[in-house]
Amino acid sequence: MEQNPFTHTLEYNLDLGKTKPDTVHRHEKYCPFCDVKNLKNVLETRGHMIWLENAFPVLKDCWQTLIIETDDCDGEFSEYDPAYAVEMIRFGLEKWHQVQAMDRFRSVVFYRNHGYMSGGTIHHPHSQIVGLEKYDYHDDVKLYHLQGHPVLQSPGIEVNLSARPIIGFYEVNLILSDDAQLPLFVHYMQIVSHFMIHDFVWHNESYNIFFYTFPDDPKLYVKIVPRFLTNPLYVGYMIPQTANEGHRNRFIERLQKALAAASNQPERK
Structure with missing residues (x-):
C-alpha cells in the first residue's frame, strides 16, 4: 500500500514559534525553566525533574510535553552525576511509555537537544516527549x-x-x-x-x-x-x-x- 506523503510531514506554527523564548541563539537572560513557580500545566514533579506541557505547542496534531531535567541551567547530560543521570533517564522512559499507553497517538517520540546546532531554543537541560496523532515514525525509521x-x-x-x-x-x-x-x-x-x-x-x-x-x-x-x-x-x-x-x-x-x-x-x- 502506497504511503500518503502528507502524513509524513508535521505542520509547524511559525507565527507561534517566533514568540518562543530563545536562550540558545539570542542569549536572552530570562530562562522560563528556572522560573519554576510560574510554570504552568505541570504534569508531575520528581525532585528537580519536572514533566509539563509545552507552553508553545508549535506542532499541529501533536501533544507536546517536556521534561526539565535539573535545576542547574548550565547542566549537561554527559556531566550529570551517574546516579542522577540514571534517575533522569528512568523518569523520561516512564513518561514516554505512559504517553505511549494513552493509545491516542500513532507514535510517540522522545528526544533531547544540546547545543547551538541541535534545533533547541532553551539552553536549560530538557528532554521532549511528543505524541504524534497522524504520523508513525516507524514508517520511516x-x-x-x-x-x-x-x-x-x-x-x-x-x-x-x-x-x-x-x-x-x-x-x-x-x-x-x-x-x-x-x-x-x-x-x-x-x-x-x-x-x-x-x-x-x-x-x-x-x-x-x-x-x-x-x-x-x-x-x-x-x-x-x-x-x-x-x-x-x-x-x-x-x-x-x-x-x-x-x-x-x-x-x-x-x-x-x-x-x-x-x-x-x-x-x-
Whole structure:
C-alpha cells in the first residue's frame, strides 16, 4: 500500500514559534525553566525533574510535553552525576511509555537537544516527549538505521556506528536488551555524549539523543548524533552519507577507548 506523503510531514506554527523564548541563539537572560513557580500545566514533579506541557505547542496534531531535567541551567547530560543521570533517564522512559499507553497517538517520540546546532531554543537541560496523532515514525525509521559497525558489546548492551544512518556520517546507536543493565547503558550514553562534544573529529558543540521502540521488539534503541550543518545531498535529495573506511575505523577506535575506560570503572548502581 502506497504511503500518503502528507502524513509524513508535521505542520509547524511559525507565527507561534517566533514568540518562543530563545536562550540558545539570542542569549536572552530570562530562562522560563528556572522560573519554576510560574510554570504552568505541570504534569508531575520528581525532585528537580519536572514533566509539563509545552507552553508553545508549535506542532499541529501533536501533544507536546517536556521534561526539565535539573535545576542547574548550565547542566549537561554527559556531566550529570551517574546516579542522577540514571534517575533522569528512568523518569523520561516512564513518561514516554505512559504517553505511549494513552493509545491516542500513532507514535510517540522522545528526544533531547544540546547545543547551538541541535534545533533547541532553551539552553536549560530538557528532554521532549511528543505524541504524534497522524504520523508513525516507524514508517520511516527502520531497524537497519540502528544497526552498524560494532563498537562495543557487553551483556545486554550493544554499541555500534550506523552503517545506514538516517542523515549521515557519525550516528552512534546504543541498544539495551536487558533492563537490569540500564545504569551501565546510561553511563555509556554519557560517555558517547561527552565524546561528541569534547573528542569528536571535528569541532562540535551540539548533539541530539533520540529514543526508539519497535513493535514486537522489547529492546530499547538510542541514537546519539553530533550536529553540524546538514550535508546538502541530504537536504536536496535525502541521500545520507557515511565516512570512508579509514576515517570510520579511526572514529570507532577512539570511541572504543573511551567506552573501555568507562567499562573499567567500578560498576554504577
